[in-house]
Amino acid sequence: MTNRKTADLGRLAGCVALILMVVLVCACSSSTHSSASASSSTAATDSACQQVSAILSDGPDPDADPVGYAEAQILPLRQISVSNQPLHEVISQLADAYQEFFASSGKSSNAKEAVAVASSKLNSICPGAAS
Numbered sequence: 219m220t221n222r223k224t225a226d227l228g229r230l231a232g233c234v235a236l237i238l239m240v241v242l243v244c245a246c247s248s249s250t251h252s253s254a255s256a257s258s259s260t261a262a263t264d265s266a267c268q269q270v271s272a273i274l275s276d277g278p279d280p281d282a283d284p285v286g287y288a289e290a291q292i293l294p295l296r297q298i299s300v301s302n303q304p305l306h307e308v309i310s311q312l313a314d315a316y317q318e319f320f321a322s323s324g325k326s327s328n329a330k331e332a333v334a335v336a337s338s339k340l341n342s343i344c345p346g347a348a349s
Contacts, residue, residue, distance in 0.1 A: 266300040267344030270309060273298070274348055285324040288316040288333070305343050312336035312348070 277290030295313040300306045315332035322329050337348035 263302045271347045288319040291316045308339045
């Protein structure tokens with residue numbers, strides 16, 4: 219009877235060890251996957267930030283022709299596809315603000331403020347993009 223109990227305990231210990239190994243392997247695999255996903259997400263955000271910077275550096279001189287500059291930014295900003303939801307929302311806010319600024323011929327103080335706020339938010343995600 220003692221040999222049987224010892225064998226049962228040995229099997230139980232083996233099963234526990236196997237379960238622990240499986241849990242550890244899954245944990246390591248999950249960590250690696252999360253790291254790869256985060257790295258991929260960062261690369262996508264960096265790419266989108268570069269797109270935004272390129273768009274905002276193109277068009278009329280914003281100091282010489284602020285209304286024309288705003289008009290030139292609206293459509294290109296709306297065409298950017300981004301998986302980062304906060305960045306997507308900020309880009310949309312900036313495009314909306316430029317649309318309002320353009321529609322008011324640059325005379326709306328609310329539109330000017332909206333552009334400033336959206337630009338600031340954009341710079342917090344993409345430093346220097348809306349300089």
